[in-house]
Amino acid sequence: MRIWFKIWKNNHLLKDTVIEDNSDETRTHKIFHALEEVCYEFDLSKPIWLNATVSEFKRHDKARFNQDNFLEEIDFDYLEIHVIEED
Secondary structure, eight states, X not given: OEEEEEEEETTEEEEEEEEEOOSSSOHHHHHHHHXXXXXXXXXXXXXXXXXXHHHHHHHHSEEEEOGXXXXXXXXXXXXXXXXXXXX
């Protein structure tokens, strides 16, 4: 599985990275592990999965985490997660 993470501010891409997970974990565990890894890499607190975020992710394999998803202040508009390749 490959997941692309992007940080956006004012319609400009600030940072991006792809996390690859070839383990035998479940899809959900792979997504959570990748999110944890990217938060460490980008020095972010872990976002909260709100119902709207979960729904969006289920429909499109893509979701955005904005200020509502973070407990701390963020200096960007949103963190986007996008599954680009499944096992």
